[in-house]
Amino acid sequence: MTSTPLHQPECILDLRATLGEGPVWIAGEKSLYFVDILEAKIHRFTPSSRDHQTWSAPDRVAFLLPVADGTFLAGMPDGLRRFDPRTGGFSDHTIVEAEKPCNRLNDGCVDPQGHVWFGTMDDGEENPSGSIYRIVHDANGLNITHHDEGYTVSNGPAISPCGKVLYVCDSPEQTIYAFDIKEDGDLANERIFARLDHGYPDGIVTDSEGTVWCGTWGGGRVARFKPDGTELPPIPMPVTNVTKVAFGGDDLKTVFVTTARKGLDAETLEKEPQAGSLFAFRTDVPGVPQQVFRLNG
Template identity: 70%
Template sequence: MTLKYHNPECVLDVRATLGEGPVWIGSESALYFVDILGKKVHRFVPDTAEHKSWDAPARVGFMLPVEDGKFLAGLADGLHIFDPHTGEFAPHAQIEPEHPGNRLNDGCVDGLGRLWFGTMDDGEENETGSIYRVIHKRDGLEITKHDEGYVVSNGPAVSPNGDVLYVCDSGEQKVYAFDLDKAGNLSNERLFAQFSDGYPDGVVTDSEGNVWCGTWGGGRVSRFRPDGTPLPSIEMPATNVTKIAFGGDDLKTVFVTTARKGLDAETLAKEPQAGSIFAFRTDVAGNPQHAFRLEK
């Protein structure tokens, strides 16, 4: 697969309704991602074009690797364990039963093996979403709520040295930054970026600490330096750009998930591959995908 610098091309014509949550698993040279509304989990091996998918029992917002080779999946009602060898989902922890209209949305694992994820109002109207941290203990999961008041929380992402957490408030077109200490506490919330064209969706950081943000309704990947200074955006052949993952042997291949949700027939005629996976090369490597740590 030969890709050009910042010139995206479709590498998997999957046309997901709401493609999201790409993660690169280096040991498999494979990209995992989800179709939230399609209730699907996908695995794609770029070198061989091998593509496999599994049905999920509900809307699945993210899939993140666990140290034992399985995945933590964020479904509508909470955390599940997904085993790619069997294709089975096992309930693990219920989240927010007091908000039946909420679902889990996006997540990440930091360098210490802690899971960060957000919830959102599935109707995208009420400020019932929150940001959580999850740590595995021998006697179960330690689940801590850290922030609330989101309609649609997105991201989150952690800086390479682990001292900043980025979170999107998508409907408000804002990206926030928090200081993150070694104990997993958040402080000093501040506005990192304000969007005016499109809505910030999934965010990740590269090895230099730059922030890359899928831009829903904006047709681009937006980029910022660690101090919030904008970098040139990368235009995409799809209006709804959701998230990126750095992959390949050198972590300089950028894979981009997109969505067909909300696009009218005229737009879809112009963007027939909306919802597919696009890729391009870049000059700064991403960060390795961390796995959720299991306390021994």
């Protein structure tokens, strides 16, 4: 795709996932991993060879985040597991929010220090029962700390390139929040970073200049915001439900985009037959290399 015009999306994997989400670029494999949450599937796509591999998970997987040992931390409905693509197996079940059986894990990211941030949500998308958590791996295993609450559908989260700002969406509120990350990992100075007036903010990531890239559920575009919250021209997509982007390729200037078919009626699906597929386009500013979850760090 190096010779294609900037910001011109094309379908690179006609998958038609029910709820495609959570793309992460693994540079060592030159491959993109992502999930279909509702179908409990994990996908790996290698653009250079167009090789596509799929694994079935024991339950819905909301996110996959790479771990330093070559496995992935998988966000499942009731907690965290380790997924090993070399065997296809899942292990190390850690329960999260056992007291909230109607919640599930939703989205996550890894910060520059190798720590994981993730959110939970009401599975029925009605009650503000979701929270934001941070994970550090130490000698005792996963150390999970609670940092914020009151989210109906938490999304993102994303970290600024400097590692000092956390962005989190509450999707039904059409709002992206920002927090300062303190030296001890706690959050401070909560503020509204941006509000969407078209569609709902879904997954978010930052590029190397600190621009926030936001998938828009029901918005048919990738929204972009400068670090000060100023909205940049969006990038139109050929499908309605745009869930999240990831920067990849050798120069981190290829933007991969996951999408979804969930909630689209028959008339819309007829107009958008590739809804739920994987798209990509080129951009002029590189992303940030994908961080890995550090063990005993």
